[in-house]
Structures are given as structure tokens and as C-alpha cells.
Amino acid sequence: MPELPEVETVARGLQIAVAGRRIVSVTLRKTDFMDDPSAIERELPGKKIERVERYGKFMLLQLTGGEGKAAERHRVERGKKKILEEGEAEGSPRALLVHLGMTGNMTTHFAEQPLGKHTHVMLGLDDGRELRYTDARRFGRMAYLAGETLAAELRRFGADPLLASAEEFAELIRGSKARIKALLLDQSVVRGVGNIYADESLWSARIHPARSGASLSLKEAEMLRKMLQKILRKAIELRGSTISDFVDGDGLAGEYQQHHKVYGRDGQKCLRCGAKIKCMLVAGRSSHYCAVCQRAPRVARRKEKKTKRTRRVGTSKK
DNA sequence: CTCGATCCCTGGACGC
DNA sequence: TGCGTCCAGGGATCGA
Numbered sequence: 001m002p003e004l005p006e007v008e009t010v011a012r013g014l015q016i017a018v019a020g021r022r023i024v025s026v027t028l029r030k031t032d033f034m035d036d037p038s039a040i041e042r043e044l045p046g047k048k049i050e051r052v053e054r055y056g057k058f059m060l061l062q063l064t065g066g067e068g069k070a071a072e073r074h075r076v077e078r079g080k081k082k083i084l085e086e087g088e089a090e091g092s093p094r095a096l097l098v099h100l101g102m103t104g105n106m107t108t109h110f111a112e113q114p115l116g117k118h119t120h121v122m123l124g125l126d127d128g129r130e131l132r133y134t135d136a137r138r139f140g141r142m143a144y145l146a147g148e149t150l151a152a153e154l155r156r157f158g159a160d161p162l163l164a165s166a167e168e169f170a171e172l173i174r175g176s177k178a179r180i181k182a183l184l185l186d187q188s189v190v191r192g193v194g195n196i197y198a199d200e201s202l203w204s205a206r207i208h209p210a211r212s213g214a215s216l217s218l219k220e221a222e223m224l225r226k227m228l229q230k231i232l233r234k235a236i237e238l239r240g241s242t243i244s245d246f247v248d249g250d251g252l253a254g255e256y257q258q259h260h261k262v263y264g265r266d267g268q269k270c271l272r273c274g275a276k277i278k279c280m281l282v283a284g285r286s287s288h289y290c291a292v293c294q295r296a297p298r299v300a301r302r303k304e305k306k307t308k309r310t311r312r313v314g315t316s317k318k
Numbered sequence: 319c320t321c322g323a324t325c326c327c328t329g330g331a332c333g334c
Numbered sequence: 335t336g337c338g339t340c341c342a343g344g345g346a347t348c349g350a
Contacts, residue, residue: 001343032326057344102343103328118328137327139344178320187345195343243342284322285343 002100003057004161004192004232006240006254010106011059014052017108018131022048022065025124033101033120033135035143043144044096044123056157056191059106061096092147101139107132157191161228164190170221173213180216180224181209182283193228196241196263199288201228203262208294209287210280215297234259262288 002010026044031037047063054060098106103118109130115122121133121142133142145153159168172189173180183189184198193201202209204227207220216224235241240254243264261271266279270290279288 003344099344101327101345135327136329137343139327141345176319182320185344 001102001194001196001243002104002240003194003197004054005197005235005238005256007057007059007100007192008054008236009239009254010100011052011054014059014061014106014108014131018049018125019051020049021129022046022126023063023123023131024126025122027122027124029120030138031120033138033140033142035141035145039144040096040121040142043094043146047094054192055097055154056160056187057099057194059098059100061098063094063096093150094144094146095150097141097143097145097150097153098133099141101135101137101141103137104133104135104140107134157187158189159191161190161193161225162232164225166222166225169225170218173221173224174216174218176213178213179209179282180207180211180213181285181287183213184228185283185285192232195285195287196243196260197228197231197235198285199263200231200261203289203294204231206293206295208296209282209289211297262290264288 023044023046026041028034028037028041034040044063046065048065050062050064052059052061098104100106108125109132111124111128111130113130115132116134118136118138119132119134120138123131125131133140143153159172161169164172169190173183176183176189178186181198181202184193184201185195199209201224205220205224207216207224235254235256238255238259239252241257241260243257262277265277266288268277269275270277270293273290273292275290275292277288278291279286281287
């Protein structure tokens, strides 16, 4: 499941593999995960991939230069005013935004290699290779954005956890009554953190996932920031976590899953105190924690005792 | 503002 | 072996 470290891993790989290459062709299969498939078909051919970087859980393929004939015609038709409004004037930034969702990946192939079952985008490159996007569940997203549209999209997201200062982070977290786990997962608060690294950092900082952000002391907020950064850096170093099938551009699995302290360890012993690791739903996500090391807020503690098991009956159909 | 519920989607795990 | 069912997860959206 690609979170910040996994996306960083893929982005770094692609920076080496495809930066400087020009896109010569675009072939799409399923397109329901794209904002505007026709824009992708129209705008990408002729563009050069200047660089590939990570933005939260997104990859940004920064594009420059040449337009396809169709794009040129399209522009002329719309007139200059409209173009400026949409921020597509000459020299304005353009990028292909790629979110890997749960099962997405982007890798280079030789054009003659057979397509995977869930490969939905093939970008032909000027050296004969293909940059392919594969995503079984299509929880990902792909969008071609430029100028102010691109800038506005990027503004929706919060701080990069690796860059956030102590003051900024504490303010973001302590300024909300929402539960800390929900805040960590909220991309408009902090960009890039998903379920695994939220649980891992909360365990390391000894903070219960159901605590309100506002209830954290300055010291706790700073501990959380430090642990989060430490964990993310280490995970990047180890090319992320491979739970089911995540691999980087070289087909290499990540190794950070071997360092998970709580995620997926429910029922096993806490590596710090030996108590049993528990799992509860917080912010709609399974949250792994140690009830001894991470002291629960009052409300949650009461709830934990009362609530046995709320099973929902599936919506049978078909 | 914050919450939970629901939907999207498919592979894999599990029960029978 | 082969069904059916449930579950995972990020994010959008909607109603409470």
C-alpha cells in the first residue's frame, strides 16, 4: 500500500529511469480513475518528462515543451484569453499527477513486453521503452494539470511531514479536536501519511490513536513529529513496506515491513512492554496499538469495555 | 467542525 | 474444486 515512503521509492526510481525522456505516444485502457482521459491523450504526446517527484502520496511528473498537433489546434480554437485563464500560458508548470491508490504502480518496460492484466496506461517514450501504469483495484488517480489548476490542486494538501517544523506540526495537530489518528491520515493536514506509518509513529510516540489532537501536550506533539520523521526516513531507506505486492521500479520489494512494531501485529506481544497488541477502528481504519504503552482517553476506554463486536451484515446482492 | 456510513474495486483469505 | 462472503484500504461524498 503506497504511502509516503513507497511513493518516494517509486518516484526516485522513475526520476532515474525516465527523467529527460520525451513521451511519444499515449495508449489507454480503462480510464475510470482519471480526471480527464482526453486531456491525457491530447496533452502528453510530445512533452518531455523534466523530473519526477513526490508530493504527499502523489507522484508529479513535471512536463515541459512540445505539444501534440491536436493540443496545438485545441489551443488555437479556444483563444488566448481562455488559455490564460486556465493557466496554460507558455512556460507555466504542467504535470501528470499520479496517485497509486492501494495497488497502483508505475514501471518502465520494453514495448514488446506483454501487458499485465491490470495495466491501463502505456506511455511510449522516445527511447523505445514504455512507462506503464498498473492498478488492479483502480483506487489510484491520474490527472494532467497545468498552471493555476495545478497550483490549486497542490494547495489542497497539508504539510510534508518530513519538512514540517516543530511549531508548524504542533499547531496543525493541537489545533483540532479530531482524533490524532484521523489527523495523521487527513491529507489536508499532513500529506503522505497512511495507515501503516500513522500506527507506527503513534506507537513510537506512545500516543493512543483515539486521543484528540487538541489533547496532546507540546511535548507529545513534538515526540510524534520526531518519531514520524524517523520512521519515514528509515522506511524510505528500506524502499518502503511490502505488505502484499508493492515493488519498486526494479521489481524489488520493500523491507520496512520487517521493522513494523504494531501494524498487523494484533494479538502479538508489544515489543516494548510485552502486553498484547490490540486493534480497534479509529477514523474508519484498523488501528493497531498497545493499550499499556499508549494510554487511552477516557471516552475510548469506556467504549472499549462496552463495545463487544459490531458486525455489519453485508449488502448481499447478485 | 467532526463524525460515521457508504461507495468505488479486486485479489486473497476463509468457511463450507 | 468451487462457490459465497468478507475484508483491506484512500479518498470523495453525504447526512447526522
